[in-house]
Amino acid sequence: MLGVRQGKSPHELATTSRDGTTDILSDSGGCIIGIDFGRTKCEAAIVNDDGSVALIPLELQSPATCFSLPSFVSLGVPRTGEWEVGKRAVSRAKAGHPYTVYDLTMLLGQKVASLSPQDVNHWPFTIRAGVAGKVLVECPRKLQSPDFVYPEQIAAMLLSTIKQRAETFTGKIVTGAVVTVPAAYNRTQCQALRDACSIAALNVDQLIVSSTASAVANSKSVTDATVIVEKTILVVDCGAGSLNVTLASVNSNGNGNGAEVEVTAAATAGDLKTGGEILTDQLFEHFLQESTTTDVNSRTTPAFSRRLRRACTLAQRILSTSLQVSIDVPPLQLRRGSRDLVTNNLSLPGFTSAISRSEFDSLCGVETWNRLPYTVEQVLKLAQVKKEDVDAVLVTGGAMQVPKFRKVLGDCFVEHWNRIEDLPEHTAAIGAALVAQFSGCVLVNESTPLALGIRSSGGDSLVVVPPSTRIPTRQSRVYYASVQNEIAFDILEGIAGPEQEHTGNTGTSPNKLEHCLGRVLIDGRRASAPLILKLEITFEVDKAGSLVVLISDSSNHRVTHLQVRGDETCLSTEAVALAQAHMSEVLKSSIAADPGSERKPSQGLMALPDSCPIDTLRAYVEKLKLMVLMNDFGVCVLPGDLFMLQTRIENASTWLEQLDTNQQGSQDSIQTAQEYLRQIRTLHLSSTASSALVQLRQELDLHT
Structure with missing residues (x-):
C-alpha cells in the first residue's frame, strides 16, 4: 500500500521547522529509508509502522513535485550552508553558475580519460584529473580549503539533504539507507556511492539495482495472496541516464494475509548509454550544428548552448505525444562583464527550427534504439527463459x-x-524502502549483473563468476600456468564469457563493460612443480556484494588473499573520514548560526590557538593530510614521493596522538615536531614542483 502520513499533507510535513522536531528526534529510534539515486533526480521513501509506504517530500520549493529532488548541487553559495541542491541549484545552472554540478552518476568512480568528450564540453563546471586520473570537480577557493573536491563529496551533499528532510518528515533519526544503482555500475562506481553515503553519515545497508527495486515494489500486485503461485516478470527501467532490465520470479505462499512474498532476481543487465539524456544529446548536437551554419561566434557561447539544451529537453518530451515540435530560442541581451560575453556584441540572436518524430527517430539511429531489445534479449538468455514464459512486462x-x-x-x-504494463511513478524508491524495512512480507535474492574473472599477463581470460549468479556465492576455477618468477593476474569485472568470445559478440555488443578492479601477483619461484603450476582461483561474493579473491597454489599450499573494493581511484579510509569530518563541521556551524547573522567558518579547516600547542600541531597534520590526499596543487606527485609523504604524515600523527594534551609535552618535543612537520611540508612543495616541471617539459615537447 502506498500512502502518506495522516493529519497533514506531505508538503506541510516536509516544511516543518527543525526546531519543532528536535525533541522528537532525540526520543525516537532510528530508521532506514530507501533512496532512488538518479542522474537527474532523487527520490526517497519509508515504510510506516502500519506497513504502508510513504514517499518522503524532498523538494520544498514545489508542492506539486515535492517527491523528486533534482540531482543538482551548487557549490560556494553564501549564507546557505556552503551549498544548495534541488531546484535552487537548477535555477543557478540556468543562469550559468560555473560551480553547479550535475550528472553525478556519470562522475562517481570514474577517471577523466573514461569520460565522453561530448559530455565534458557541455558541462559548465570544470573537472580535472587527480591521483590515478580520478575525476576532481572545481569549487570556489575558500581560505585554506582545496579548490577541487571529489564527486563523492558533492554526492554526499545531496544525500545529506535527503537525510535531513527525511528526518524532518519522519520525526526519527535516519541511520541507514538502501540505495538504487544502475545495473551496469561496476564495483568502483558502487564503492564511490557507498563512500558518498558514508560522508553523509548514512550507513548503506544494501545497494540494489533500480529495476530489481521496482520488481519488489510491484511483487504483490502480480500475485494472488490466497493461492500458492509463481510468476515471472520482466522489469524494464529506462530513465534519464541508464537502462536497467531485471527478470524476476515472484512467489506467494498463499496464506491470504499477503506475507511471505519472495522476489528472486534471476538475471539483470543494464546499459549506461541508453536513456532520455542520451536522446537529448542527439537532438542538441543536431540543432547546434544547424545553428552554427549561420553565426558561429554567437551560437557557440555558453548562454546559447544552455538555452538550446533546455529547448531540446522540452522538445524531446513533446515528441512523445506529438508528431512534430518546434524549437524556439528567443534573442538574449547580455550584460557587460557577463562570463557568456565572448565578443563585443551584447546581443545574442535567436534560433528557430522544427523536427518531426520520424526525423528524430532517424537522427538517433538504429544502434541507439537497438540497445534496448539487445539488453532484454541478453537478460532472457542469461535466465534461460523464453518470451512466452514471461507473465508480465513492467515498464517504468x-x-x-x-x-x-x-x-x-x-x-x-x-x-x-x-x-x-506501465508502472506508477516512484517505484524504485518504494521498492528500496521495502527492502530497507524488511518485515517478513518481501524477500529479495539478488544476482551479480556483471561477470567476474581474471586475465593473465599472457592474455588468457577465465570467467570465475558468470553474470547473473545469485549471491552470496563461492565459485572456483583451476588455472594452469608455466612456472615463472612472478605471475600477474588482472581481476576483471564485466569480462566476456566463452560463448561471447567464440561468437565474436564482444566487439559488437553495445554493453562492453570490462573494467579492471586490481592486480594480484603470485610468486612462482618456490613452486615445487618443475614446469606447470596448478592454481585454484576462488571468488567469494557475500550478500552485501563484497568480493574476496583467493588464489591457492596446490604445489606448496600457499594461499594469496585479496579483498577487492574497486580500482585505484577508490577513496582511502582516511580521505572518507576527513571528508565526513568536514561535512559534519559545516552542518554544525550552519545549524548553530543565526539565520540573520553571518555564518561562522568551519573550525575544522582553521588553525587552533597557540594556547594548546599539541592540538595546534595535530590540526596542522590533518591539514597536511588533506592537502596531499586532495591533490591541492593539481599535479600528480610521483608514487614514491607520495608514499613517503603519506608515511611521514602518518608517523607524525601517531606520535602526536601518544602525547598527553594536558601535560602539553616538553618544549624540546614540540620544537622537534614543528621541525619535522616543516620538513614534510618542504618535501611536499619540492616534490610537487619537480613533478610540475616534468609535466611542463612533456607538454612543451608535444607542442614542438
Missing part, C-alpha cells in the same frame, strides 16, 4: 514514454504485447 522510467522505445520493446514481445 521517463524514457519509456518515447514511442520508438515502446515500439522496439513491443517488437520483442510481438505475440504477447498485451502483457506490457
Whole structure:
C-alpha cells in the first residue's frame, strides 16, 4: 500500500521547522529509508509502522513535485550552508553558475580519460584529473580549503539533504539507507556511492539495482495472496541516464494475509548509454550544428548552448505525444562583464527550427534504439527463459514514454504485447524502502549483473563468476600456468564469457563493460612443480556484494588473499573520514548560526590557538593530510614521493596522538615536531614542483 502520513499533507510535513522536531528526534529510534539515486533526480521513501509506504517530500520549493529532488548541487553559495541542491541549484545552472554540478552518476568512480568528450564540453563546471586520473570537480577557493573536491563529496551533499528532510518528515533519526544503482555500475562506481553515503553519515545497508527495486515494489500486485503461485516478470527501467532490465520470479505462499512474498532476481543487465539524456544529446548536437551554419561566434557561447539544451529537453518530451515540435530560442541581451560575453556584441540572436518524430527517430539511429531489445534479449538468455514464459512486462522510467522505445520493446514481445504494463511513478524508491524495512512480507535474492574473472599477463581470460549468479556465492576455477618468477593476474569485472568470445559478440555488443578492479601477483619461484603450476582461483561474493579473491597454489599450499573494493581511484579510509569530518563541521556551524547573522567558518579547516600547542600541531597534520590526499596543487606527485609523504604524515600523527594534551609535552618535543612537520611540508612543495616541471617539459615537447 502506498500512502502518506495522516493529519497533514506531505508538503506541510516536509516544511516543518527543525526546531519543532528536535525533541522528537532525540526520543525516537532510528530508521532506514530507501533512496532512488538518479542522474537527474532523487527520490526517497519509508515504510510506516502500519506497513504502508510513504514517499518522503524532498523538494520544498514545489508542492506539486515535492517527491523528486533534482540531482543538482551548487557549490560556494553564501549564507546557505556552503551549498544548495534541488531546484535552487537548477535555477543557478540556468543562469550559468560555473560551480553547479550535475550528472553525478556519470562522475562517481570514474577517471577523466573514461569520460565522453561530448559530455565534458557541455558541462559548465570544470573537472580535472587527480591521483590515478580520478575525476576532481572545481569549487570556489575558500581560505585554506582545496579548490577541487571529489564527486563523492558533492554526492554526499545531496544525500545529506535527503537525510535531513527525511528526518524532518519522519520525526526519527535516519541511520541507514538502501540505495538504487544502475545495473551496469561496476564495483568502483558502487564503492564511490557507498563512500558518498558514508560522508553523509548514512550507513548503506544494501545497494540494489533500480529495476530489481521496482520488481519488489510491484511483487504483490502480480500475485494472488490466497493461492500458492509463481510468476515471472520482466522489469524494464529506462530513465534519464541508464537502462536497467531485471527478470524476476515472484512467489506467494498463499496464506491470504499477503506475507511471505519472495522476489528472486534471476538475471539483470543494464546499459549506461541508453536513456532520455542520451536522446537529448542527439537532438542538441543536431540543432547546434544547424545553428552554427549561420553565426558561429554567437551560437557557440555558453548562454546559447544552455538555452538550446533546455529547448531540446522540452522538445524531446513533446515528441512523445506529438508528431512534430518546434524549437524556439528567443534573442538574449547580455550584460557587460557577463562570463557568456565572448565578443563585443551584447546581443545574442535567436534560433528557430522544427523536427518531426520520424526525423528524430532517424537522427538517433538504429544502434541507439537497438540497445534496448539487445539488453532484454541478453537478460532472457542469461535466465534461460523464453518470451512466452514471461507473465508480465513492467515498464517504468521517463524514457519509456518515447514511442520508438515502446515500439522496439513491443517488437520483442510481438505475440504477447498485451502483457506490457506501465508502472506508477516512484517505484524504485518504494521498492528500496521495502527492502530497507524488511518485515517478513518481501524477500529479495539478488544476482551479480556483471561477470567476474581474471586475465593473465599472457592474455588468457577465465570467467570465475558468470553474470547473473545469485549471491552470496563461492565459485572456483583451476588455472594452469608455466612456472615463472612472478605471475600477474588482472581481476576483471564485466569480462566476456566463452560463448561471447567464440561468437565474436564482444566487439559488437553495445554493453562492453570490462573494467579492471586490481592486480594480484603470485610468486612462482618456490613452486615445487618443475614446469606447470596448478592454481585454484576462488571468488567469494557475500550478500552485501563484497568480493574476496583467493588464489591457492596446490604445489606448496600457499594461499594469496585479496579483498577487492574497486580500482585505484577508490577513496582511502582516511580521505572518507576527513571528508565526513568536514561535512559534519559545516552542518554544525550552519545549524548553530543565526539565520540573520553571518555564518561562522568551519573550525575544522582553521588553525587552533597557540594556547594548546599539541592540538595546534595535530590540526596542522590533518591539514597536511588533506592537502596531499586532495591533490591541492593539481599535479600528480610521483608514487614514491607520495608514499613517503603519506608515511611521514602518518608517523607524525601517531606520535602526536601518544602525547598527553594536558601535560602539553616538553618544549624540546614540540620544537622537534614543528621541525619535522616543516620538513614534510618542504618535501611536499619540492616534490610537487619537480613533478610540475616534468609535466611542463612533456607538454612543451608535444607542442614542438
